[in-house]
Amino acid sequence: MANQGIQIELDNKCPLQSDYQELLASILEENHNANVLQYETFCQSFNIIAAYDQGKLVGLGRAVEQMDHPKPACDITILQQYRNREIDSYMRKLLSIR
Template sequence: MIIALENEPPAQGQFEELLATVTEDGMNAGLLYETYCQSRYVVAAYDQGRLVGLGRVTDESGTCGEYQITVLQDYQSRDIETYMRKLLSMHRL
């Protein structure tokens, strides 16, 4: 398995599918998608074209490195979040 990391938001349909998989509270997917699209630093993780993780820098002005990262449960033991965090950190410099 090779996970591909891209520095841009996924398609809205993929985003909504990921969100539906990890949340049960009926979050406004459209509004949240716009938030990701407006973020300067975004990383999407794909397994054979399927979105399995998504992350962004939430505090672009500070140096504390606040991130919002979501990875599907089946992929959480594969260090994807660690690689996403490193890539997001590099783009902040």
């Protein structure tokens, strides 16, 4: 069977809390000092996005309003094995136009 590659699905809604907790556990395994948000805080953000690979949550992003800048900043977290695949740049683009 040929490898069909990664298919990333971007969704503009909160992931399931169980998926969120699984992603955070993986991130904390990679970096014990990672700064992580509580699920409720993330879901209350005004603009969020989630990246999935075949149903598995692999990344999260949110737009964060800044008082001194008209454009919001992006806060993006992606599993290490999915970095360097331009997922974060797609997420930034989508967050910036919403």
